[in-house]
Amino acid sequence: MRYVGPSIKPSKLKRVAFLILLVSVSSRAYCGQVCEAALPRSLDTTRSKVGDHILLRTGLFTGPAESPITTLDASIVEVRPRVKGNSSILRIRVNKAVRLDGHELPVEARIVAVISQSMVTERWDIPVIIADRFPRIPEDDERQPGERKLSEDQPHTSPLDSQPDVPVLHRLVCPEKKKKGATCTNVLDARGTYGYKATTLEPADPAAPTESVLSSKKNMSLRAGTVLILEVKGIS
Numbered sequence: 001m002r003y004v005g006p007s008i009k010p011s012k013l014k015r016v017a018f019l020i021l022l023v024s025v026s027s028r029a030y031c032g033q034v035c036e037a038a039l040p041r042s043l044d045t046t047r048s049k050v051g052d053h054i055l056l057r058t059g060l061f062t063g064p065a066e067s068p069i070t071t072l073d074a075s076i077v078e079v080r081p082r083v084k085g086n087s088s089i090l091r092i093r094v095n096k097a098v099r100l101d102g103h104e105l106p107v108e109a110r111i112v113a114v115i116s117q118s119m120v121t122e123r124w125d126i127p128v129i130i131a132d133r134f135p136r137i138p139e140d141d142e143r144q145p146g147e148r149k150l151s152e153d154q155p156h157t158s159p160l161d162s163q164p165d166v167p168v169l170h171r172l173v174c175p176e177k178k179k180k181g182a183t184c185t186n187v188l189d190a191r192g193t194y195g196y197k198a199t200t201l202e203p204a205d206p207a208a209p210t211e212s213v214l215s216s217k218k219n220m221s222l223r224a225g226t227v228l229i230l231e232v233k234g235i236s
Contacts, residue, residue, distance in 0.1 A: 033232045034112075034188050035060045036171075037072060044221040045081045045088040052076045054092070056228065062235055071098040072109060072230065077211065082219045090214045097235060105235060110204060111212035113229035115173055116195025120187060120227055125168040190229055196222070209233065 037056035053075050060069040078091035097107040172184040173194050193199045199220055202213040214220060 108234035115227040
């Protein structure tokens with residue numbers, strides 16, 4: 001018998017969401033070297049200056065016995081407003097990572113996606129509660145002298161045992177106007193720019209692997225809360 005479990009209060013869902021997001025992001029970051037962060041303030045090519053620092057909050061585990069990385073320290077190394085005949089340019093370099101315990105270490109990371117917050121949607125998957133997964137069968141109680149039941153030798157398992165017991169949060173990037181066949185993408189799988197039509201994320205420069213270059217035909221302006229997906233290639 002299957003039935004949907006009781007409703008969960010929004011406040012509890014938010015707390016669970018934070019924990020699940022931190023674990024899912026850090027797990028992906030440790031294995032696939034990808035993590036999610038958000039701009040703490042707006043960035044634009046008319047007011048930003050070379051040398052300005054940007055502290056990106058994230059959740060990145062590098063090992064079970066190590067303090068997680070909670071901040072990536074980035075700085076602006078080039079900013080150029082748009083002028084006639086030339087695009088605006090914003091070049092950002094990730095300088096170091098900061099662990100939860102305050103320890104700083106060099107990191108090689110690059111921005112691979114810039115996503116407007118309005119393009120991100122969240123979806124909860126509430127697990128189904130399984131009642132009477134292994135109902136009692138009277139015949140199971142009948143046995144010959146000296147006969148042992150299976151449950152006495154090894155626990156009975158089922159694929160249902162691997163189902164999560166808590167809600168799972170999915171963060172997705174969805175097209176502004178859904179076209180036929182267009183689908184939403186997991187935030188960590190996003191690449192390029194979303195919601196900033198005139199802005200382009202330039203290909204990686206092998207000579208500067210920790211630098212990310214954004215260009216735009218207009219004066220660039222990234223809003224506070226903009227989601228950044230970073231590819232982490234090396235942590236010293």
